[in-house]
Every structure is written in structure tokens, then in C-alpha cells.
Amino acid sequence: MGNDELVSECVKRPRDRIIDTAQLLFRKHGIRGVGVDAIAEEAGTNKMTLYRHFGSKDELIAECLRDTASGVEPFWRDLEAAHPGDGMAQLHEWVRAVASYASMEGGGCDLLTAAFELPEPDHPARLVVEAFKHEQRNRLAALCRAAGIVEAERLADALGLLLEGARVNRRTVGPDGASANFVTIAEAVIASFSAAAGAQAARD
Template sequence: MTSTAKLAPRERLLRAAADLFYREGITATGVDKLCQAAGISKKSMYQFFATKDELLTESLTACGPASVAGYFADPAADLTPRERILHVFEHLEKLAAEPDFFGCPFVSAAAELRDPIHPASLVAGRFKQMMTDYFEAHARVAGATDPETLAKQLTIVYDGAAARSVVRATGLDGLSLLTASALLAAAGIHPAGRESDR
């Protein structure tokens, strides 16, 4: 893996911004702290990004794919649609048990900005939609009675579970998996019968 020190200044800044905005918040993270973390000058930062808001938007865009990658099951894996959906919650359960879990970075950013048309909020919304689309696609293949609504419900479960973990400062102890499984069962997607569940 390429060390942070070997990255180009712009890439170091994007990574530092994604990390600090996630761990400490957007408002609490000033330009000085961003530049110090990235090992660059303020002059250099403003050569790359005109404003802190622009840096925030670009950092979400650049680091977003890595944030969501672990949640989605490998397309080549031998999993049923139900298992692919629950993979998201299995990953969430693992992350929520870690001390450096601070919830969904996209929800956190949008909630702090409180501006649905801010460019960073729009980026956050697109990444959240990716998860909903993932749920809907697999729910449809599994034969859910209403895959669109189920996908929205599952997204709400994810967001609520992530928020609960942050507020309680504790893991989820399987709660998100139990809740998601109950929604799948109510939609007619059951664990028994792998072939019929595909």
C-alpha cells in the first residue's frame, strides 16, 4: 500500500480532509488543521481548492467509493440476494464495534451542513442512493413484494442503526441484522431454499 507520505500533496489533502471531517466534524476542522495533517501550506491548499467547502465536496467524492466498497458483497461470491443484502448489515455490525466508528460519513456531513443543495450534500445523497439501489436490485431478484419500499426501509434501518451506535458509544450486538432480517421476511424473502431465493 502506498504510504500517505509518498502521495501527491493534493491526494494527501483529500485523505486528511476525509479523515478529519469524519472524526472531528466539518465545523471543528479548520484550514490550519487540514494543512498540518496533510503536510502542506495554506497557500498550496488554496492552489488546489478555492474554499474549504470545495475541499469537503471533493474529499467526499474521492473517498466515498472506498467508504461504500466494503458494504457491498463481491459480485462473484456465491451468495443469494438475501445474503447480499444482509452483507451490508454484517459489515455495519463489524464497523460499529470499532472505537473509531463515527457513523455514516455521508449522513454526518449532510446533517452538519443542513443544506440539501450544498454540493457536498448532493454528493452524500448520491452515495446514499447507491446503497438504496443495491438493496432494491437484490430485493427485486429475490422476489420481494415491493422492492422499492423495502430498499428504503433497509436504508432507514442502516442509518438508524449507525446513529444508535454513535449515540450509545457501543456496538450493535446483532440488532441491525435482526431488524433487516425481519423486514426481509415480511417482504417474503426467507433464508430457506437458496435456489428460490436467488
């Protein structure tokens, strides 16, 4: 760590340092593989401070996921800025962008990983995951509608399933597996729904 990075870490509030540290350790060792003692020590604080800010490890996990989820807003703004008023162009840009994220080394989705690690339906982190996934699905459906897709909800579900399947496939098979074809398959699915929309418009 360079001097500038060290200074930056030192001036961060303990709460922010704990979140940043927990996110890194969870990604490296898994949520179940990291205890609060290790997080507090790595963050340069103590367990008492951690519990004062978060109450429990479960609440810390949930807050880490909320922090990750909040980072998606620039993604949607960038889609609109790249193709203002053109829903179909934004939809194709969405495909390319999420494919890039899904193909990153060690990539995947922190929220998806947490859902696998935390099967308890009432775990506070799972509630964060479910709320985020529902919101993203609804935003994608709205984008599909803006692109002129009649069955926007079905297309959003199809693309969402393709994306999560691609993420899992990349982690289990590697970058040369079926996930490498995500863009091609997603574009074909969009074309199919778009053609159906065109046929429906012609009949009307």
C-alpha cells in the first residue's frame, strides 16, 4: 500500500473502514469464513467499535451488501447518458455492460454470492439481496418497455436469468464456458422479443 493509500485509509471513519475491510475479506474467504475479530483487526479497530456501529456480524453483512447495491446507480445513469431517449440502444448497451462485469476475473455478484452462502430466509442480508434483485428486475423491465418490447416483464426475466446463469457458469467452468456466449444469446433473445412486438403491432 502506497503512502497516499495509507493516508486515505487512516482518515476514513472507523465505520467505513470496517465496511471496506469486511467486503474485501468476505470476497476473499467467504462470509462464513471470516469472523468479527479478523475484520476488526484488519480494519485497525476493535470488536467493541464494530458492534457499536453494526450490532452484529449479520447486520454488518447486510450493510456491506447495501453499500455494494448503492454502487449501481451510476451504471443506470451512464446507460441513459450514452443513448438519451433511445430505449433499444440502452438495452443493447445494458447487455454489453453486464457481460463485461460478469467476465471480470473473480467476478460475480456479491449479492448473489451472499444469497448462496446465507440460505436462511429471514437473514437480514437476504432481505437486502431480495429487495435489490427485485428493484433491478423492475428497472430492466422498464428499460425493455422503453425499447418497445410488448412483453417487457418476460424479456427482463429472461435476461436476468441469462445473466445470473452466466455468472455461475463462469465461476464453475471458467471463462471459456457457455458464459462466453452471453452477449450473442442475449442479443438473440432481444431480437426474438422485438420481432414479436413488431408482429403484434402489424396485427393491430
